[in-house]
Amino acid sequence: MHINEIFAADQTTVSFEFFPPKSQAESEALYANIALLEKLQPSFVSVTYGAGGSTRQLTHDLVVRLKQTTSLDPIPHLTCVCHNEQEVDDILTKYAQAGISNVLALGGDPPRDLPGYDRTQDAFHHAADLVGFVKRFNDGGTHPDPRGFGIGVAGFPEGHPSTPNRLDEMDFLKAKVDAGADYICTQLFFDNHDFYDFRERCELAGIHVPIIAGIMPITTLSGMKRMAQLALGARVPAKLLRALGRAGTDPEAVKRVGIHWATEQCRDLLDSQVRGIHFYTLNRSDATRQIYQNLGLADSLALRRTEGQAAV
Ligand SMILES: Cc1cc2nc3c(=O)[nH]c(=O)nc-3n(C[C@H](O)[C@H](O)[C@H](O)COP(=O)(O)OP(=O)(O)OC[C@H]3O[C@@H](n4cnc5c(N)ncnc54)[C@H](O)[C@@H]3O)c2cc1C
Numbered sequence: 001m002h003i004n005e006i007f008a009a010d011q012t013t014v015s016f017e018f019f020p021p022k023s024q025a026e027s028e029a030l031y032a033n034i035a036l037l038e039k040l041q042p043s044f045v046s047v048t049y050g051a052g053g054s055t056r057q058l059t060h061d062l063v064v065r066l067k068q069t070t071s072l073d074p075i076p077h078l079t080c081v082c083h084n085e086q087e088v089d090d091i092l093t094k095y096a097q098a099g100i101s102n103v104l105a106l107g108g109d110p111p112r113d114l115p116g117y118d119r120t121q122d123a124f125h126h127a128a129d130l131v132g133f134v135k136r137f138n139d140g141g142t143h144p145d146p147r148g149f150g151i152g153v154a155g156f157p158e159g160h161p162s163t164p165n166r167l168d169e170m171d172f173l174k175a176k177v178d179a180g181a182d183y184i185c186t187q188l189f190f191d192n193h194d195f196y197d198f199r200e201r202c203e204l205a206g207i208h209v210p211i212i213a214g215i216m217p218i219t220t221l222s223g224m225k226r227m228a229q230l231a232l233g234a235r236v237p238a239k240l241l242r243a244l245g246r247a248g249t250d251p252e253a254v255k256r257v258g259i260h261w262a263t264e265q266c267r268d269l270l271d272s273q274v275r276g277i278h279f280y281t282l283n284r285s286d287a288t289r290q291i292y293q294n295l296g297l298a299d300s301l302a303l304r305r306t307e308g309q310a311a312v
Pocket residue numbers: 047048049050051077078079105106107108109110125126127128153154155160161162163168169172176185186187188214
């Protein structure tokens with residue numbers, strides 16, 4: 001479903017992010033978790049995109065498999081890095097033919113296996129250029145939906161480390177929206193004040209598209225350290241660090257602290273009329289399902305209802 005229709009139907013969207021599995025065992029675990037998460041009836045799910053050629057094909061395969069074999073509505077991530085125009089055109093054509101309705105257009109992380117990769121070779125230098133290209137593709141009429149792909153872009157409540165100037169950064173974000181983005185999905189954050197301030201700064205910058213909040217429950221200390229490496233700039237607040245410190249080396253206690261923190265973030269975001277919550281699931285289902293239980297929810301529908309339909 002085009003993302004604008006999803007936002008029209010759902011007062012608050014709920015979505016889950018997966019990454020393509022790299023082995024048979026990872027694949028089996030992911031599909032088992034997807035079967036459990038499907039019961040929560042999310043508004044959509046998204047699939048990340050790597051810099052390497054083989055993992056890129058895995059993104060396509062997972063997206064198409066989700067579309068064909070589940071009730072889920074998959075949104076593929078697509079990046080500028082390591083691509084020319086023809087390649088992006090081919091990918092969009094394949095997704096259009098498979099009935100995929102939306103894409104998340106990103107700058108992309110530099111390839112880890114190509115240190116010093118020269119990004120001037122890429123056809124698109126910033127995500128705004130990629131958004132513009134998807135718009136032009138949409139105008140070409142290849143997509144079965146006359147509106148073409150709905151387009152999402154990334155936002156960084158705590159700022160992106162490559163642009164220390166936070167005023168310039170909002171101009172760059174506005175450029176992505178002006179180029180045709182329909183919504184913003186944020187980097188994960190652990191302090192909701194960062195998200196609320198970002199939302200206000202978007203408003204002041206004249207950015208009025210829906211903003212979805214990225215939430216990642218901490219479930220292990222090693223996962224938290226990996227997250228700090230991948231989600232550069234994300235701050236773990238002192239209160240959360242103290243709670244994790246009290247949990248010590250007990251893995252179950254660490255998980256309980258992380259899930260409790262994420263539950264309270266979600267509760268507060270819902271009270272503050274967040275337009276959507278996007279769970280970085282890390283291909284697992286237990287933390288997300290536990291948060292649902294903590295919030296007293298059987299599935300996403302209770303969150304997604306419009307106010308007029310609210311059962312209170
Ligand atoms: C929700 C989400 C999903 C993600 N999924 C993936 C994924 O699947 N695969 C992946 O590789 N990475 C992914 N990332 C990471 C992301 O690709 C990187 O953080 C990347 O560095 C920034 O992406 P962007 O789309 O914001 O890029 P851009 O909008 O291009 O911004 C990149 C940097 O350039 C700056 N900039 C933008 N425009 C200009 C301009 N005109 N002049 C000068 N500077 C400018 C920005 O401020 C920013 O610092 C994801 C991030 C988020 C938040």
